[in-house]
Amino acid sequence: GAPFDPTEHPHRRWNPLTRSFVLCSPHRTKRPWQGAQETPSKERLPAYDEKCYLCPGNARAGGQLKNEDYESTFAFENDFAALRPDKVQDIAEGQDGNAHPLLRSFPARGRCYVLCFHPSHNLTIAQLTTAPYTAKEHILPIIQAWTRLYQSIPADNPFVRYVQIFENKGSAMGCSNPHPHGQIWSLDYIPEEPQKELESMKAYANDELNMGCAKDDRGRPSLLLTYAQLELSLADRPRVFEVNDDFVAVVPYWAVWPFEVLVLPHKRQIASLAEMSQEEKLSLAEMLGAVACRLDNIFECSFPYSMGIHQRPVATSQGGQDELGDYAQFHIHYYPPLLRSATVRKFLVGFEMMGEPQRDLTAEQAAARIRSCPTTHYLAVES
Amino acid sequence: GAPFDPTEHPHRRWNPLTRSFVLCSPHRTKRPWQGAQETPSKERLPAYDEKCYLCPGNARAGGQLKNEDYESTFAFENDFAALRPDKVQDIAEGQDGNAHPLLRSFPARGRCYVLCFHPSHNLTIAQLTTAPYTAKEHILPIIQAWTRLYQSIPADNPFVRYVQIFENKGSAMGCSNPHPHGQIWSLDYIPEEPQKELESMKAYANDELNMGCAKDDRGRPSLLLTYAQLELSLADRPRVFEVNDDFVAVVPYWAVWPFEVLVLPHKRQIASLAEMSQEEKLSLAEMLGAVACRLDNIFECSFPYSMGIHQRPVATSQGGQDELGDYAQFHIHYYPPLLRSATVRKFLVGFEMMGEPQRDLTAEQAAARIRSCPTTHYLAVES
Ligand SMILES: O=P(O)(O)O[C@H]1O[C@H](CO)[C@@H](O)[C@H](O)[C@H]1O
Ligand SMILES: O=P(O)(O)O[C@H]1O[C@H](CO)[C@@H](O)[C@H](O)[C@H]1O
Numbered sequence: 001g002a003p004f005d006p007t008e009h010p011h012r013r014w015n016p017l018t019r020s021f022v023l024c025s026p027h028r029t030k031r032p033w034q035g036a037q038e039t040p041s042k043e044r045l046p047a048y049d050e051k052c053y054l055c056p057g058n059a060r061a062g063g064q065l066k067n068e069d070y071e072s073t074f075a076f077e078n079d080f081a082a083l084r085p086d087k088v089q090d091i092a093e094g095q096d097g098n099a100h101p102l103l104r105s106f107p108a109r110g111r112c113y114v115l116c117f118h119p120s121h122n123l124t125i126a127q128l129t130t131a132p133y134t135a136k137e138h139i140l141p142i143i144q145a146w147t148r149l150y151q152s153i154p155a156d157n158p159f160v161r162y163v164q165i166f167e168n169k170g171s172a173m174g175c176s177n178p179h180p181h182g183q184i185w186s187l188d189y190i191p192e193e194p195q196k197e198l199e200s201m202k203a204y205a206n207d208e209l210n211m212g213c214a215k216d217d218r219g220r221p222s223l224l225l226t227y228a229q230l231e232l233s234l235a236d237r238p239r240v241f242e243v244n245d246d247f248v249a250v251v252p253y254w255a256v257w258p259f260e261v262l263v264l265p266h267k268r269q270i271a272s273l274a275e276m277s278q279e280e281k282l283s284l285a286e287m288l289g290a291v292a293c294r295l296d297n298i299f300e301c302s303f304p305y306s307m308g309i310h311q312r313p314v315a316t317s318q319g320g321q322d323e324l325g326d327y328a329q330f331h332i333h334y335y336p337p338l339l340r341s342a343t344v345r346k347f348l349v350g351f352e353m354m355g356e357p358q359r360d361l362t363a364e365q366a367a368a369r370i371r372s373c374p375t376t377h378y379l380a381v382e383s
Numbered sequence: 384g385a386p387f388d389p390t391e392h393p394h395r396r397w398n399p400l401t402r403s404f405v406l407c408s409p410h411r412t413k414r415p416w417q418g419a420q421e422t423p424s425k426e427r428l429p430a431y432d433e434k435c436y437l438c439p440g441n442a443r444a445g446g447q448l449k450n451e452d453y454e455s456t457f458a459f460e461n462d463f464a465a466l467r468p469d470k471v472q473d474i475a476e477g478q479d480g481n482a483h484p485l486l487r488s489f490p491a492r493g494r495c496y497v498l499c500f501h502p503s504h505n506l507t508i509a510q511l512t513t514a515p516y517t518a519k520e521h522i523l524p525i526i527q528a529w530t531r532l533y534q535s536i537p538a539d540n541p542f543v544r545y546v547q548i549f550e551n552k553g554s555a556m557g558c559s560n561p562h563p564h565g566q567i568w569s570l571d572y573i574p575e576e577p578q579k580e581l582e583s584m585k586a587y588a589n590d591e592l593n594m595g596c597a598k599d600d601r602g603r604p605s606l607l608l609t610y611a612q613l614e615l616s617l618a619d620r621p622r623v624f625e626v627n628d629d630f631v632a633v634v635p636y637w638a639v640w641p642f643e644v645l646v647l648p649h650k651r652q653i654a655s656l657a658e659m660s661q662e663e664k665l666s667l668a669e670m671l672g673a674v675a676c677r678l679d680n681i682f683e684c685s686f687p688y689s690m691g692i693h694q695r696p697v698a699t700s701q702g703g704q705d706e707l708g709d710y711a712q713f714h715i716h717y718y719p720p721l722l723r724s725a726t727v728r729k730f731l732v733g734f735e736m737m738g739e740p741q742r743d744l745t746a747e748q749a750a751a752r753i754r755s756c757p758t759t760h761y762l763a764v765e766s
Contacts, residue, residue: 001470004490009471012572014487020575023465023491031463035559080414082406082734082741087384088392101592102610103636104397107387108406166733174730176418183733189395191738192403209484227485253486308737335736347557350549350566351465353718354691355574358465 007362015254016204016223017197022256023358031360037343038172040301045122045178054179056119067116073145074116075184083110083187085157109159110187113149117142117180124169124180126296126303129289130380139285146184146309147273147281153186154314160186162194162313170304172337172345182307190324194310201327216269216327224329228266238364241371242290246283249291251367256357258346259298259366261291261334271328272311290375291334297373301342307334390745398637399587399606400580405639406741414743420726421555423684428505428561437562439502450499456528457499458567466493466570468540492542493570496532500525500563507552507563509679509686512672513763522668529567529692530656530664536569537697543569545577545696553687555720555728565690573707577693584710599652599710607712610635611649621747624754625673629666632674634750639740641729642681642749644674644717654711655694673758674717680756684725690717 004011012021053061056069062079088107117125118138128138146165154160167182168175190198201223204210210221214229231240231250242249243266252262263284270276276284295303312328339346339360352358374381387394395404436444439452445462471490500508501521511521529548537543550565551558573581584606587593593604597612614623614633625632626649635645646667653659659667678686695711720728722743735741757764 001472004471004473006488009469010466010491010493011488012491014489016485016487023574024488025465027467028463028465033559035557036554080411082408082411083393084410086392088387089384090387100613102399102606102613104399105389105394105407106397108393108395110393164734164738166737168730168733171419174418174732176416185734185738187738191406193736193738223485230483230485306732306736308733310737333737335732347551349557349689349718350551350691351547351568353576353689354549354693354716355547355568355570355576 007365012356013254013363015252016227017200017254018193019196019200021356022254023356024362025358025360026362026365028360029365033340033344035344035347038304038338038345040342047120047122049121049179052121052177052179054114054116054177054181055121070116070119072141073118075113075145075149078112078114078183081110081112083108083112083185085109085111085159087159108187108189110185111153111157111160112186113153113184115142115145115149115182115184117182121179124292124296124302125288126292127377127379129286129293129375130377135285135289136282139289140282142182143273143281143285143288147276149184150273150311153184157186159188160314161316162187162190164191164194164308166306166308168306170302172304173306175304190313194313195324197310198313198324198327201329202324205327216329217271218326220327222269222329224264224331225266225269228264232266239367241294241367242287244283244286246280247287249287251363251370253363255363255366256348256359257335257337258339258359258361259295259303259334259336259370260363261295261332261336261370263287263291263332263334265330270330271325272330273309274312276330288332293375293377294370294373295334295336297375297378298369299338299342300378301338303336303338305334305336307332390748395739396637396746398635399610400583400637401576402579402583404739405637406739407745408741408743409745409748411743412748416723416727418727418730421687421721421728423725430503430505432504432562435504435560435562437497437499437560437564438504453499453502455524456501458496458528458532461495461497461566464493464495466491466495466568468492468494468542470542491570491572493568494536494540494543495569496536496567498525498528498532498565498567500565504562507675507679507685508671509675510760510762512676512758513760518668518672519665522672523665525565526656526664526668526671530659532567533656533694536567540569542571543697544699545570545573547574547577547691549689549691551689553685555687556689558687573696577696578707580693581696581707581710584712585707588710599712600654601709603710605652605712607647607714608649608652611647615649622750624677624750625670627666627669629663630670632670634746634753636746638746638749639731639742640718640720641722641742641744642678642686642717642719642753643746644678644715644719644753646670646674646715646717648713653713654708655713656692657695659713671715676758676760677753677756678717678719680758680761681752682721682725683761684721686719686721688717688719690715 010025150163164185204223205220213221213226216222239250248266249263311330312325337345393408533546547568587606588603596604596609599605622633631649632646694713695708722729
């Protein structure tokens with residue numbers, strides 16, 4: 001057979017964080033597209049929309065409450081939360097009429113919050129990077145609000161074990177309101193994804209073969225610190241597109257979504273927002289702005305994505321060396337669906353649902369494309 | 384706390400097949416929807432479209448080839464296949480310039496095919512149930528074609544280890560052509576999803592605690608046969624909506640998608656299409672028609688979904704008791720995205736991507752809704 005060429009030959013890549021595979025079909029980018037088109041979001045929204053339930057001073061979705069006249073960020077409890085704080089009884093054998101080992105369920109408790117990023121209805125994080133806005137003045141407050149919530153929610157709700165911060169941006173990603181905002185769901189358990197990742201980090205830390213790798217606080221091998229430093233050490237840095245003093249942004253080797261992004265600390269273990277210095281938070285603010293702005297510039301549209309922070313679960317009183325949270329490395333995932341243009345997305349359907357995820361362009365091709373985009377927002381350039 | 388009520392209280396359900404959780408928030412069905420709307424597919428398509436690259440006699444997507452003047456089903460190799468049959472060299476240490484244990488990839492070989500279900504451009508499986516069409520005359524041939532491909536692809540391509548049959552229906556599910564068709568991807572490895580399921584089936588078969596359960600061919604406990612019989616044995620059959628001599632259709636206890644469906648044999652272990660009798664194939668044809676027709680009738684629209692068959696991987700020469708394929712039970716998954724109407728879908732984004740899958744209405748509520756739908760197609764009733 002021919003020598004393997006990753007830009008030409010179908011191959012599977014291994015994701016060491018979730019321990020799963022992705023099928024890459026680099027030759028398939030030539031395929032014509034005759035399927036569904038997305039509607040790109042109307043680019044020019046008003047700065048204030050009287051019908052928006054997130055704008056300052058407006059009535060909320062429930063109808064009863066009114067938003068504060070906020071001037072920076074604004075957090076409130078979700079009026080249609082997927083979780084509730086009420087304690088219900090554990091499900092005793094047979095109690096729910098489904099007494100069989102194949103029918104297992106468990107009560108779930110939690111609270112859900114919404115965080116408005118900015119009073120303006122029409123300013124996304126991507127735009128807050130470009131004059132007259134600055135990451136320091138307009139994105140740093142978002143990170144500070146996340147930090148407060150990450151600390152105050154468990155303090156006020158002692159049952160909470162995990163705080164999931166995320167943003168759905170754009171209607172293609174199920175976002176029902178263009179006003180820049182994210183969500184925070186807190187739960188009395190660690191959900192699947194962070195649980196899987198923490199277990200991988202723990203296994204990596206305790207594998208003697210990894211002793212030469214970058215170390216965490218406790219001197220143990222760190223999966224994500226090793227990966228961040230590895231990406232920075234390679235000739236031409238094929239998957240890196242942004243780096244500053246504390247953080248690096250890559251299209252991970254094992255990316256599933258076409259322009260998937262992973263933001264990682266590259267200097268030290270940072271378990272969570274609570275352990276981040278002011279300087280690191282500023283670096284992170286600049287990084288978030290740069291990532292979002294470059295994504296918008298790829299197709300000169302407001303680039304839809306889901307982004308989410310994985311970090312340390314809420315410390316429990318057990319503590320000790322073996323606590324899963326001790327292995328946590330803060331990081332941010334971006335899962336953006338667009339593939340070829342502002343209107344043509346990648347569908348993870350059919351084979352992806354029944355078999356395993358599949359992608360066309362390689363991570364390296366995607367990173368090169370993002371790297372070639374300017375860090376000045378296209379709307380600022382146009383006007 | 385209050386006694387647990389699965390129709391009122393958020394809870395997690397356990398999926399024993401993929402060994403993962405889904406978060407259920409039954410109270411959340413009251414949430415208003417202000418987000419994206421799907422465009423329901425144009426209902427009245429012509430029986431023949433001269434621009435369709437799947438209609439009989441027409442030019443194909445590549446442009447070079449022409450389709451046969453087929454009168455029943457028609458299979459051909461995908462002109463833009465995600466996999467190729469060429470043998471490439473294994474990736475030796477360092478060969479792809481990525482020599483590091485965190486950067487692992489493996490060549491993947493395979494062939495991809497398209498199967499047109501019917502010469503008519505505008506007849507889906509859902510409609511082939513209703514006069515003048517019958518499942519026996521118009522759906523059974525699809526099952527026979529799948530059976531031929533399931534057997535001939537590995538026979539002609541000895542490297543093939545797994546054959547994934549699936550259908551993406553509707554533009555909301557990334558389908559680029561409304562002409563009724565499915566795909567068949569064959570691979571030189573077992574992809575993640577069937578691999579996970581087979582491992583669960585094997586673990587179940589070898590767990591002594593399950594000895595009282597329904598047995599497979601070899602007298603071992605069968606996860607999916609036990610589950611099928613359990614669903615049929617419960618008072619009021621809360622998740623069953625269709626049953627015939629050989630197959631049952633349920634909204635599984637652990638469903639993620641709003642109207643997710645699982646079709647299962649309920650009499651015996653059927654490892655694959657190759658082991659199915661003619662009578663069973665006819666039962667399956669009737670079941671496929673009934674499922675698709677009921678789904679269409681929920682919102683009186685052509686209901687989008689991805690469906691896929693999981694069955695026995697290609698038997699290798701190793702054979703023997705411990706072969707994973709010996710544990711296989713044939714089954715079909717349907718993952719339909721619609722939630723509230725023909726235009727409002729469920730998005731598995733944000734929390735679902737970063738945390739774990741979440742659903743609003745319960746599996747039992749969804750099954751009751753499907754059960755209440757007629758099995759005569761709404762278009763046939765209208766006309
Ligand atoms: O092959 P098609 O129908 O053009 O493409 C569709 O199905 C494939 C297999 O599920 C997916 O990889 C594509 O994302 C989807 O758009
Ligand atoms: O809460 P929202 O923005 O109305 O809803 C959106 O985000 C949620 C959390 O990711 C998802 O469960 C919903 O499917 C999605 O539409």
